[in-house]
Amino acid sequence: METNPIIKLSEIIQKYCKKNIKTRVVGKIGEPHCPTISVEIELPYGAIYQATGLNKKIAKQKAAMQVLEAIEYWKSMVGNSFITPQHAIIIFDN
Numbered sequence: 180m181e182t183n184p185i186i187k188l189s190e191i192i193q194k195y196c197k198k199n200i201k202t203r204v205v206g207k208i209g210e211p212h213c214p215t216i217s218v219e220i221e222l223p224y225g226a227i228y229q230a231t232g233l234n235k236k237i238a239k240q241k242a243a244m245q246v247l248e249a250i251e252y253w254k255s256m257v258g259n260s261f262i263t264p265q266h267a268i269i270i271f272d273n
Contacts, residue, residue: 184243188220191250198223202239205229218242
């Protein structure tokens with residue numbers, strides 16, 4: 180079974196930053212019966228990722244996937260550490 184991206188991201192941030200991610204709904208457009216929800220995930224050092232979905236859960240999962248993909252990208256670029264846009268360094272275990 181695949182791990183929920185929100186849970187996976189929360190565990191990573193909690194482990195390496197000792198803080199929580201912040202999530203918030205930043206927009207809702209469309210008809211009441213089929214809205215599009217925009218959600219932001221803010222990391223402890225200020226980086227913000229935004230995604231949209233048919234409901235809040237889907238939007239949060241998409242935003243979390245963006246963060247996880249960014250972490251994997253940076254790990255591939257700089258080895259076993261992740262440098263946030265604010266230059267905070269997170270070292271990952273192998």
